[in-house]
Amino acid sequence: MTFINYASREINCKIVYYGPGLCGKTTNLQFIYEKTNPNSKGKLISLATETDRTLFFDFLPLELGNVRGFKTRFHLYTVPGQVFYDASRKLILKGVDGVIFVADSQRERMDANVESLRNLEQNLKAQGYDIRSIPYVLQLNKRDLPSAVPVDEMKAKLAIDNEPVLEAIAASEEGMGVFDTLKAVAKLVLQDLTKSA
Amino acid sequence: MATTDVVMYDEEFNQIKTILSKLRADANAKLVFLVDKNGQQIAAHGNIDNLDTTSLASLTAGNVAATDALAKLIGEKEFSVLFHEGERDNIHISIVGLRVILVVIFDERSSLGLVRLRVKKASQDLNGVFESIMQKVEAEKAHSGGSFESPFAEITDEDIDSLFSE
Numbered sequence: 027m028t029f030i031n032y033a034s035r036e037i038n039c040k041i042v043y044y045g046p047g048l049c050g051k052t053t054n055l056q057f058i059y060e061k062t063n064p065n066s067k068g069k070l071i072s073l074a075t076e077t078d079r080t081l082f083f084d085f086l087p088l089e090l091g092n093v094r095g096f097k098t099r100f101h102l103y104t105v106p107g108q109v110f111y112d113a114s115r116k117l118i119l120k121g122v123d124g125v126i127f128v129a130d131s132q133r134e135r136m137d138a139n140v141e142s143l144r145n146l147e148q149n150l151k152a153q154g155y156d157i158r159s160i161p162y163v164l165q166l167n168k169r170d171l172p173s174a175v176p177v178d179e180m181k182a183k184l185a186i187d188n189e190p191v192l193e194a195i196a197a198s199e200e201g202m203g204v205f206d207t208l209k210a211v212a213k214l215v216l217q218d219l220t221k222s223a
Numbered sequence: 224m225a226t227t228d229v230v231m232y233d234e235e236f237n238q239i240k241t242i243l244s245k246l247r248a249d250a251n252a253k254l255v256f257l258v259d260k261n262g263q264q265i266a267a268h269g270n271i272d273n274l275d276t277t278s279l280a281s282l283t284a285g286n287v288a289a290t291d292a293l294a295k296l297i298g299e300k301e302f303s304v305l306f307h308e309g310e311r312d313n314i315h316i317s318i319v320g321l322r323v324i325l326v327v328i329f330d331e332r333s334s335l336g337l338v339r340l341r342v343k344k345a346s347q348d349l350n351g352v353f354e355s356i357m358q359k360v361e362a363e364k365a366h367s368g369g370s371f372e373s374p375f376a377e378i379t380d381e382d383i384d385s386l387f388s389e
Contacts, residue, residue, distance in 0.1 A: 029263040033236030038263045068277045073285075082285060085262075087277040090386040098386060101262065101281065117288040121261030205387065213383045 028123050028219060036097045039215050040121055041208070044146045045128035046138035047079070047107035050167040050196040054128060055086050055102055057201035058208065062088065080106040083118050093216065100212060107142065116149050124161035124215040125150070126207055128196075129184055131166050131174040136183065143184055157186055161214030164191045165207045170198065190214075235356050236266065242348045243268040250341035251333035253312065256326040257349070258283050265323065279326070283316060287324050306335065317342055320350040 029038040043051040052072065059070040068087035075081050084104040091098060105115040119125075127146060129139045147157050166180050181191055190210040194203025239257065247255040247268050254269030256276070262284030264276055286305065294302045305316040315327040315338045325346060327338050 029231075029259060029261070029265075031231040031236070031265075033231055033233045040261055040263075069275055071278050071282065082289070085278070085281045085285075087281070093382050093386065101277075103281075113292055114289070117285070117292060120288060121259075209383075209387050212386070213380075216383055 028215075030096075034097075035095060036099060037093070037219075038099045038101060039123040039212075040101045040103065041124045041126065041211055041215070042118060042122045043102065043104040043126045043128055044115075044142065045107055045167075046130060046135060046142040047109070049107060049128045049130040049135070049139075049142075050194075051104035051107060051128050052078075052080055052084050053196040054126075054165075054167075054194075054204050054207070055084050055104055057196055057204045058088070058102065059086055061201065061205075066090070079108065080104055081111075082106065082114050090212070098216075100208075102208075109141070109145075112145065112149075115145070116152065119149050119153055119155075122150075122153075122155070122160070123218070124163075124211040125157070126163050126165055126211050127184070128165045128167050128194075129180060131168045131180065132171055133173045133175050136175060136180075139184055143186075161211055161218050162186070162189050163207055163211040163214065164189050165194050165203065166191065167194045167196055167203075169193045169202070170195045230356070230360050231265065232356070232359065235352050235359075238352045239266050239349065240268065242345055242352070246327070246341055246345040249344075250327060250329065250338045252327045252329040252338065254326075254328040256280070256283075256328070258324045258326065260284060260287065260322065260324060269328070283324055283326055287316065287318065304339070315339070315342065317346065319346045320353055322353055323349070325349065 043054055045051050055070060059067060066089040071085040072080065073082035086102040088100045088102060089097065090100060103118050105118045125146070127143060150157050164184060166177060168174060177193065185191060192203050192207045192210060194207060196204050243255045243257060243266055252269065254267065254271060256267045256279065257265040258280040259265055262281035264280040267276055290302050290305055294300065301318065303318050307314040312328055312330050317325050319325050325342060327342060329338055
Protein backbone atom coordinates (compact mmCIF):
# COMPACT_ATOMS: atom_id res chain seq x y z
CA MET A 27 0.00 0.00 0.00
CA THR A 28 1.99 2.91 -1.29
CA PHE A 29 1.44 6.21 0.39
CA ILE A 30 1.31 9.12 -2.06
CA ASN A 31 1.25 12.53 -0.44
CA TYR A 32 0.31 15.18 -2.97
CA ALA A 33 0.50 17.88 -0.33
CA SER A 34 4.17 17.37 0.50
CA ARG A 35 4.89 15.67 -2.84
CA GLU A 36 6.25 12.52 -1.33
CA ILE A 37 5.86 8.87 -2.09
CA ASN A 38 6.62 6.19 0.49
CA CYS A 39 7.07 2.53 -0.32
CA LYS A 40 7.57 -0.42 1.99
CA ILE A 41 10.03 -3.16 1.06
CA VAL A 42 10.34 -6.33 3.14
CA TYR A 43 13.34 -8.68 3.23
CA TYR A 44 12.12 -12.21 3.89
CA GLY A 45 13.98 -15.50 4.28
CA PRO A 46 15.04 -18.26 6.67
CA GLY A 47 16.98 -17.59 9.87
CA LEU A 48 20.59 -16.43 9.40
CA CYS A 49 20.25 -16.05 5.63
CA GLY A 50 21.55 -12.46 5.74
CA LYS A 51 18.51 -10.17 5.73
CA THR A 52 19.87 -7.92 8.45
CA THR A 53 23.32 -8.03 6.80
CA ASN A 54 21.76 -6.69 3.58
CA LEU A 55 20.29 -3.77 5.49
CA GLN A 56 23.49 -3.10 7.40
CA PHE A 57 25.45 -2.93 4.17
CA ILE A 58 22.98 -0.50 2.64
CA TYR A 59 23.10 1.57 5.79
CA GLU A 60 26.91 1.75 5.78
CA LYS A 61 27.20 2.64 2.12
CA THR A 62 24.49 5.25 1.89
CA ASN A 63 25.11 8.94 2.00
CA PRO A 64 24.24 10.16 5.55
CA ASN A 65 21.83 12.75 4.15
CA SER A 66 19.64 10.21 2.47
CA LYS A 67 19.25 7.66 5.24
CA GLY A 68 17.64 7.57 8.62
CA LYS A 69 18.62 5.50 11.60
CA LEU A 70 18.90 1.74 11.29
CA ILE A 71 16.66 0.32 13.97
CA SER A 72 17.17 -3.28 15.00
CA LEU A 73 14.82 -4.93 17.43
CA ALA A 74 17.08 -7.86 18.17
CA THR A 75 17.87 -10.25 21.00
CA GLU A 76 21.09 -10.06 23.01
CA THR A 77 22.65 -12.50 20.57
CA ASP A 78 21.80 -10.26 17.60
CA ARG A 79 19.02 -12.41 16.27
CA THR A 80 16.17 -10.31 14.89
CA LEU A 81 13.31 -10.33 17.37
CA PHE A 82 10.69 -8.20 15.66
CA PHE A 83 12.15 -6.28 12.73
CA ASP A 84 14.98 -4.12 11.44
CA PHE A 85 14.01 -0.87 9.85
CA LEU A 86 15.90 1.48 7.57
CA PRO A 87 14.34 4.52 5.89
CA LEU A 88 16.03 5.54 2.64
CA GLU A 89 15.47 8.66 0.64
CA LEU A 90 16.30 8.05 -2.99
CA GLY A 91 15.69 11.36 -4.68
CA ASN A 92 13.04 12.65 -7.02
CA VAL A 93 10.89 10.89 -9.55
CA ARG A 94 8.57 13.14 -11.53
CA GLY A 95 8.81 15.82 -8.86
CA PHE A 96 7.98 13.43 -6.03
CA LYS A 97 10.43 12.74 -3.23
CA THR A 98 10.83 8.98 -3.15
CA ARG A 99 11.27 7.20 0.16
CA PHE A 100 11.79 3.52 0.67
CA HIS A 101 11.21 1.96 4.05
CA LEU A 102 13.19 -1.24 4.28
CA TYR A 103 12.12 -3.87 6.80
CA THR A 104 13.43 -7.33 7.62
CA VAL A 105 11.41 -10.05 9.31
CA PRO A 106 12.69 -12.38 12.03
CA GLY A 107 13.67 -15.52 10.12
CA GLN A 108 13.37 -18.07 12.88
CA VAL A 109 10.39 -20.35 12.42
CA PHE A 110 8.69 -19.62 15.75
CA TYR A 111 8.40 -15.87 15.09
CA ASP A 112 5.68 -16.37 12.51
CA ALA A 113 3.17 -14.10 14.25
CA SER A 114 5.64 -11.20 13.99
CA ARG A 115 6.42 -11.94 10.36
CA LYS A 116 2.75 -11.68 9.45
CA LEU A 117 2.53 -8.24 11.01
CA ILE A 118 5.50 -6.88 9.11
CA LEU A 119 4.06 -7.93 5.76
CA LYS A 120 1.09 -5.62 6.30
CA GLY A 121 0.96 -2.97 3.61
CA VAL A 122 4.04 -4.24 1.82
CA ASP A 123 4.84 -2.88 -1.66
CA GLY A 124 7.69 -5.18 -2.59
CA VAL A 125 9.35 -8.31 -1.24
CA ILE A 126 12.92 -9.57 -1.46
CA PHE A 127 13.41 -13.21 -0.61
CA VAL A 128 16.95 -13.77 0.62
CA ALA A 129 17.87 -17.41 0.07
CA ASP A 130 20.84 -19.02 1.80
CA SER A 131 22.93 -20.73 -0.88
CA GLN A 132 24.40 -23.39 1.42
CA ARG A 133 23.21 -26.87 0.54
CA GLU A 134 22.31 -27.65 4.16
CA ARG A 135 19.93 -24.66 4.18
CA MET A 136 17.92 -25.63 1.11
CA ASP A 137 15.08 -27.14 3.13
CA ALA A 138 14.94 -24.02 5.29
CA ASN A 139 14.73 -21.87 2.13
CA VAL A 140 11.86 -23.90 0.76
CA GLU A 141 10.01 -23.83 4.06
CA SER A 142 10.46 -20.08 4.45
CA LEU A 143 9.36 -19.40 0.88
CA ARG A 144 6.21 -21.44 1.42
CA ASN A 145 5.63 -19.51 4.62
CA LEU A 146 6.03 -16.23 2.71
CA GLU A 147 3.48 -17.31 0.13
CA GLN A 148 1.00 -18.24 2.84
CA ASN A 149 1.49 -15.07 4.85
CA LEU A 150 1.15 -12.91 1.74
CA LYS A 151 -1.99 -14.75 0.83
CA ALA A 152 -3.41 -14.10 4.30
CA GLN A 153 -2.95 -10.37 3.61
CA GLY A 154 -4.61 -10.70 0.23
CA TYR A 155 -1.46 -10.56 -1.88
CA ASP A 156 -0.30 -13.02 -4.50
CA ILE A 157 3.44 -13.59 -4.68
CA ARG A 158 3.08 -13.90 -8.47
CA SER A 159 1.66 -10.44 -8.90
CA ILE A 160 3.40 -8.26 -6.30
CA PRO A 161 6.86 -6.82 -6.96
CA TYR A 162 9.10 -9.70 -5.94
CA VAL A 163 12.82 -10.44 -6.26
CA LEU A 164 14.85 -13.53 -5.34
CA GLN A 165 18.33 -13.00 -3.95
CA LEU A 166 20.75 -15.93 -3.75
CA ASN A 167 23.02 -14.92 -0.90
CA LYS A 168 26.32 -16.37 0.37
CA ARG A 169 27.53 -17.31 -3.11
CA ASP A 170 31.11 -17.40 -1.78
CA LEU A 171 30.57 -20.33 0.58
CA PRO A 172 32.07 -23.72 -0.39
CA SER A 173 28.77 -25.61 -0.12
CA ALA A 174 26.89 -23.12 -2.31
CA VAL A 175 24.36 -24.85 -4.52
CA PRO A 176 24.66 -24.03 -8.27
CA VAL A 177 22.47 -21.14 -9.40
CA ASP A 178 20.41 -23.22 -11.82
CA GLU A 179 19.61 -25.78 -9.17
CA MET A 180 18.52 -23.04 -6.74
CA LYS A 181 16.38 -21.40 -9.39
CA ALA A 182 14.71 -24.70 -10.15
CA LYS A 183 13.84 -25.09 -6.48
CA LEU A 184 12.99 -21.56 -5.47
CA ALA A 185 12.01 -19.45 -8.46
CA ILE A 186 8.28 -18.78 -8.52
CA ASP A 187 7.77 -17.26 -11.92
CA ASN A 188 9.94 -14.94 -13.97
CA GLU A 189 11.10 -12.87 -11.02
CA PRO A 190 14.54 -11.24 -11.15
CA VAL A 191 17.14 -13.54 -9.55
CA LEU A 192 20.31 -11.93 -8.20
CA GLU A 193 23.45 -13.45 -6.75
CA ALA A 194 24.86 -11.80 -3.66
CA ILE A 195 27.50 -11.89 -0.96
CA ALA A 196 25.99 -9.45 1.51
CA ALA A 197 28.71 -9.99 4.11
CA SER A 198 31.58 -9.20 1.74
CA GLU A 199 33.53 -5.96 1.69
CA GLU A 200 31.88 -4.79 -1.54
CA GLY A 201 28.46 -6.23 -0.62
CA MET A 202 28.09 -7.93 -3.96
CA GLY A 203 24.53 -7.90 -5.25
CA VAL A 204 23.04 -5.98 -2.32
CA PHE A 205 22.28 -2.75 -4.14
CA ASP A 206 21.42 -4.59 -7.35
CA THR A 207 18.75 -6.49 -5.46
CA LEU A 208 17.31 -3.35 -3.91
CA LYS A 209 17.37 -1.62 -7.27
CA ALA A 210 15.59 -4.53 -8.93
CA VAL A 211 12.75 -4.48 -6.44
CA ALA A 212 12.54 -0.67 -6.39
CA LYS A 213 12.14 -0.74 -10.13
CA LEU A 214 9.30 -3.23 -9.92
CA VAL A 215 7.58 -1.24 -7.17
CA LEU A 216 7.75 2.01 -9.13
CA GLN A 217 6.62 0.29 -12.32
CA ASP A 218 3.76 -1.20 -10.35
CA LEU A 219 2.65 2.32 -9.49
CA THR A 220 2.15 3.07 -13.15
CA LYS A 221 -0.62 0.50 -13.29
CA SER A 222 -1.70 1.20 -9.74
CA ALA A 223 -5.09 0.67 -8.09
CA MET B 224 -3.48 -5.06 -4.99
CA ALA B 225 -5.13 -5.88 -1.69
CA THR B 226 -5.85 -2.38 -0.49
CA THR B 227 -6.24 0.95 -2.18
CA ASP B 228 -3.23 3.18 -1.99
CA VAL B 229 -3.49 6.01 0.45
CA VAL B 230 -3.52 9.31 -1.34
CA MET B 231 -3.29 12.64 0.40
CA TYR B 232 -4.45 15.87 -1.22
CA ASP B 233 -3.64 19.44 -0.17
CA GLU B 234 -7.11 20.23 1.08
CA GLU B 235 -7.36 17.26 3.45
CA PHE B 236 -3.74 17.59 4.47
CA ASN B 237 -4.43 21.12 5.66
CA GLN B 238 -7.53 19.99 7.52
CA ILE B 239 -5.50 17.32 9.25
CA LYS B 240 -2.82 19.80 10.19
CA THR B 241 -5.43 22.10 11.68
CA ILE B 242 -6.95 19.29 13.74
CA LEU B 243 -3.55 18.23 15.02
CA SER B 244 -2.53 21.73 15.98
CA LYS B 245 -5.80 22.27 17.82
CA LEU B 246 -5.40 18.95 19.62
CA ARG B 247 -1.90 19.86 20.66
CA ALA B 248 -3.05 23.17 22.13
CA ASP B 249 -6.20 21.78 23.76
CA ALA B 250 -4.43 18.81 25.32
CA ASN B 251 -1.40 20.84 26.32
CA ALA B 252 0.76 18.23 24.61
CA LYS B 253 4.36 18.47 23.43
CA LEU B 254 3.83 16.68 20.18
CA VAL B 255 0.96 15.27 18.18
CA PHE B 256 1.64 12.84 15.42
CA LEU B 257 -0.36 10.92 12.83
CA VAL B 258 0.91 7.66 11.32
CA ASP B 259 -0.74 5.19 9.00
CA LYS B 260 -0.96 1.57 10.12
CA ASN B 261 1.99 0.61 7.94
CA GLY B 262 4.33 3.01 9.67
CA GLN B 263 4.29 5.92 7.25
CA GLN B 264 4.18 9.33 8.84
CA ILE B 265 1.22 11.40 7.68
CA ALA B 266 1.56 14.61 9.65
CA ALA B 267 3.02 15.95 12.86
CA HIS B 268 2.57 19.02 14.97
CA GLY B 269 4.77 20.27 17.78
CA ASN B 270 8.43 20.32 18.58
CA ILE B 271 9.94 17.68 16.29
CA ASP B 272 13.35 19.25 15.73
CA ASN B 273 15.40 16.78 17.72
CA LEU B 274 13.15 13.79 17.21
CA ASP B 275 13.62 10.99 14.71
CA THR B 276 10.04 11.03 13.45
CA THR B 277 10.53 8.33 10.81
CA SER B 278 11.65 5.85 13.44
CA LEU B 279 8.91 7.00 15.76
CA ALA B 280 6.37 6.28 13.04
CA SER B 281 7.63 2.81 12.21
CA LEU B 282 8.01 1.74 15.84
CA THR B 283 4.55 3.04 16.69
CA ALA B 284 3.05 1.04 13.85
CA GLY B 285 5.01 -2.05 14.95
CA ASN B 286 3.78 -1.54 18.49
CA VAL B 287 0.17 -1.17 17.40
CA ALA B 288 0.41 -4.18 15.09
CA ALA B 289 1.82 -6.35 17.88
CA THR B 290 -0.82 -5.15 20.35
CA ASP B 291 -3.54 -5.80 17.78
CA ALA B 292 -2.34 -9.35 17.36
CA LEU B 293 -2.25 -9.77 21.16
CA ALA B 294 -5.85 -8.56 21.37
CA LYS B 295 -6.99 -11.09 18.79
CA LEU B 296 -5.14 -13.86 20.63
CA ILE B 297 -7.24 -13.31 23.74
CA GLY B 298 -10.43 -12.77 21.75
CA GLU B 299 -10.62 -8.97 21.78
CA LYS B 300 -11.34 -6.98 18.63
CA GLU B 301 -8.60 -4.49 19.38
CA PHE B 302 -7.05 -2.46 22.16
CA SER B 303 -7.98 0.94 20.92
CA VAL B 304 -5.75 2.88 23.31
CA LEU B 305 -2.14 2.27 24.32
CA PHE B 306 -0.50 4.31 26.99
CA HIS B 307 3.19 4.35 27.93
CA GLU B 308 4.17 6.18 31.07
CA GLY B 309 7.68 7.51 31.47
CA GLU B 310 9.49 9.49 34.15
CA ARG B 311 9.15 12.72 32.23
CA ASP B 312 7.19 12.09 29.07
CA ASN B 313 4.25 9.88 28.29
CA ILE B 314 2.92 8.53 25.03
CA HIS B 315 -0.76 8.09 24.31
CA ILE B 316 -1.53 6.04 21.20
CA SER B 317 -4.99 5.56 19.78
CA ILE B 318 -6.45 4.17 16.59
CA VAL B 319 -8.64 6.40 14.46
CA GLY B 320 -11.28 4.86 12.26
CA LEU B 321 -9.42 1.53 12.05
CA ARG B 322 -7.04 3.19 9.64
CA VAL B 323 -4.58 5.59 11.19
CA ILE B 324 -2.74 5.94 14.47
CA LEU B 325 -2.83 9.10 16.53
CA VAL B 326 0.14 9.62 18.85
CA VAL B 327 0.23 12.26 21.59
CA ILE B 328 3.39 12.89 23.58
CA PHE B 329 2.91 14.91 26.76
CA ASP B 330 4.59 15.68 30.07
CA GLU B 331 3.48 16.88 33.52
CA ARG B 332 1.91 20.01 32.07
CA SER B 333 -0.96 17.83 30.92
CA SER B 334 -2.67 14.72 32.23
CA LEU B 335 -3.90 11.40 30.91
CA GLY B 336 -7.51 12.40 31.52
CA LEU B 337 -7.21 15.61 29.55
CA VAL B 338 -5.39 13.88 26.69
CA ARG B 339 -8.03 11.15 26.50
CA LEU B 340 -10.81 13.68 26.40
CA ARG B 341 -9.24 15.81 23.66
CA VAL B 342 -8.17 12.81 21.63
CA LYS B 343 -11.75 11.62 21.52
CA LYS B 344 -12.92 14.82 19.87
CA ALA B 345 -9.97 15.01 17.49
CA SER B 346 -10.52 11.37 16.46
CA GLN B 347 -14.04 12.14 15.33
CA ASP B 348 -12.81 15.07 13.27
CA LEU B 349 -9.99 13.07 11.73
CA ASN B 350 -12.35 10.25 10.92
CA GLY B 351 -14.44 12.66 8.88
CA VAL B 352 -11.42 13.82 6.92
CA PHE B 353 -10.35 10.26 6.10
CA GLU B 354 -13.85 9.36 4.99
CA SER B 355 -13.77 12.23 2.55
CA ILE B 356 -10.33 11.19 1.26
CA MET B 357 -11.61 7.69 0.63
CA GLN B 358 -14.64 9.05 -1.18
CA LYS B 359 -12.42 11.24 -3.32
CA VAL B 360 -10.19 8.32 -4.28
CA GLU B 361 -13.21 6.20 -5.12
CA ALA B 362 -14.76 8.99 -7.15
CA GLU B 363 -11.56 9.54 -9.07
CA LYS B 364 -11.31 5.83 -9.74
CA ALA B 365 -14.84 5.69 -11.08
CA HIS B 366 -14.17 8.79 -13.15
CA SER B 367 -11.07 7.42 -14.83
CA GLY B 368 -12.77 4.14 -15.66
CA GLY B 369 -11.48 2.03 -12.80
CA SER B 370 -7.86 3.02 -12.95
CA PHE B 371 -6.51 5.69 -10.69
CA GLU B 372 -4.42 8.26 -12.53
CA SER B 373 -0.97 7.88 -11.03
CA PRO B 374 1.61 10.65 -11.36
CA PHE B 375 4.02 7.86 -12.23
CA ALA B 376 2.10 6.68 -15.25
CA GLU B 377 4.91 7.63 -17.56
CA ILE B 378 7.85 6.65 -15.44
CA THR B 379 10.81 5.43 -17.44
CA ASP B 380 13.75 3.15 -16.78
CA GLU B 381 15.98 6.22 -16.84
CA ASP B 382 13.94 7.82 -14.07
CA ILE B 383 14.48 4.77 -11.93
CA ASP B 384 18.14 4.39 -12.79
CA SER B 385 18.79 8.01 -11.91
CA LEU B 386 17.56 7.34 -8.38
CA PHE B 387 20.49 5.03 -7.86
CA SER B 388 23.08 7.07 -9.67
CA GLU B 389 25.01 8.07 -6.55
